[in-house]
Amino acid sequence: MKxxxxxxxxxxxxxxDPAALEVFNQTTLQDFANQNATHPLGKKVHQKMExxxxxxxxxxxxxxxxxxxxxxxGIKEFEMIQEGDKIAVCMSGGKDSMLLAKCMQxxxxxxxxxxxxxxxxxxxxxxxxxxxxxxxxxxxxxxxITIFNTDIFERVEQIDDHPCYVCARMRRGYxxxxxxxxxxxxxxxxxxxxxxxxxxxxxxxxxxxxQTMMPKLHSTYHKGMxxxxxxxxxxxxxxxRWRERNDLHFIQCACRFTEQCSMCDNxxxxxxxxxxxxxxxxxxxxxxxxxxxIYNSTKNVNLNTIISYIKDGExxxxxxxxxxxx
Numbered sequence: 001m002k003x004x005x006x007x008x009x010x011x012x013x014x015x016x017d018p019a020a021l022e023v024f025n026q027t028t029l030q031d032f033a034n035q036n037a038t039h040p041l042g043k044k045v046h047q048k049m050e051x052x053x054x055x056x057x058x059x060x061x062x063x064x065x066x067x068x069x070x071x072x073x074g075i076k077e078f079e080m081i082q083e084g085d086k087i088a089v090c091m092s093g094g095k096d097s098m099l100l101a102k103c104m105q106x107x108x109x110x111x112x113x114x115x116x117x118x119x120x121x122x123x124x125x126x127x128x129x130x131x132x133x134x135x136x137x138x139x140x141x142x143x144x145i146t147i148f149n150t151d152i153f154e155r156v157e158q159i160d161d162h163p164c165y166v167c168a169r170m171r172r173g174y175x176x177x178x179x180x181x182x183x184x185x186x187x188x189x190x191x192x193x194x195x196x197x198x199x200x201x202x203x204x205x206x207x208x209x210x211q212t213m214m215p216k217l218h219s220t221y222h223k224g225m226x227x228x229x230x231x232x233x234x235x236x237x238x239x240x241r242w243r244e245r246n247d248l249h250f251i252q253c254a255c256r257f258t259e260q261c262s263m264c265d266n267x268x269x270x271x272x273x274x275x276x277x278x279x280x281x282x283x284x285x286x287x288x289x290x291x292x293x294i295y296n297s298t299k300n301v302n303l304n305t306i307i308s309y310i311k312d313g314e315x316x317x318x319x320x321x322x323x324x325x326x
Contacts, residue, residue: 052142055246056102062245066238070193071103074232078215080188081107085115087186087228088179091145093121093134093251095243096190100231101143104188118182119145122174124167125153130251137250146182150174164271176222186226194236197291198276200298206272212298235291 049057060068075081089104091097101119108117119138123131138145152174156167179187191213199213215232219225231239243250283290303309308317 050142051140055141055248056106058242058246059099059102059106063238063242067099067234067242068103068106070233070235070238071107071230074215074234075107075230078228078232080216080228080230081113081115081186083113083115085186086118086182086184087115087188088118088120088175088182088184089188090175090179090190091119091121091134091138091143092190093126093130093137094190095239095248095250096192096231096236098137098141098143098190098248098250099234099239099242100188100190101138102141103230105143118179118184119143120175120178120182120187121145121147122171122178123147123149124171124174125151126251133249133251137248140248148174148178172227173221176219176225180222180225185224186228188228188230190231191229192231192234192236192239193291193295194277194280196232197280197294198273200294201276201279202272205276210298210301212295 089101091101104117152170156163159166175187196213203209203211216228308315
């Protein structure tokens, strides 16, 4: 059911009629909205909220603590946005990037800092149903998208080893190039807190290395470009709650390897990342703060208790200067 937006127009220093004040004290604003009447203390404009306005409002009300504050925390802590930035918000059509687009719109609307946004959708070879789903959802959410086409899915189909990794790398390259072409200096991706934790665990368990997904980084191959991840502290469970509360339906992974699940946010098939999701869920059932502890382990690294580490391609081993510490 749509909610009413009520605007009260007060004259700053106008004396209030005591009788009107008594009526005000005994009558709620919603009562006046229901009666479509004029409030005794001011002018009321009776107006139904648009669907996209209801969705926007849920981010800063219902999910203010779980989504909006976490979003702002990441933006501020890692200084992701500067005056004069032109940011390409990259939208795949999934729940994460769609939420990111709405958060960035909200930030631009209320932030005193000036920056520009472009909402960039790359079609890597979606089938017509998925492409239309992305377009329809963008319209529903009042997000003005710019779409460009690539043949990534067709090319990745020819690759046998690690197609998902190759696909992700190719997508990013195309996004960087298109964003630069549009005059942007940054791209914003929709990775969330669970993506960060999963990356840490995958690196340890399958890559034999300690690493994390960085909140922002400079592009290696596209000079002057940066990548930012504004949803860095937002948990996936809260994004799902936001989606379900607003009865939104987004595409999932729409590539031809997982097309059977492309219209449902179920995480796809048995990838290593999916294994990590299940592992983290199991760990959380034992200790609900385990995910934050995994993340904080990357912020509290004690190099005196590490066998070796790599910085700028150079390996540093604890034995290098062990005898000098006697």
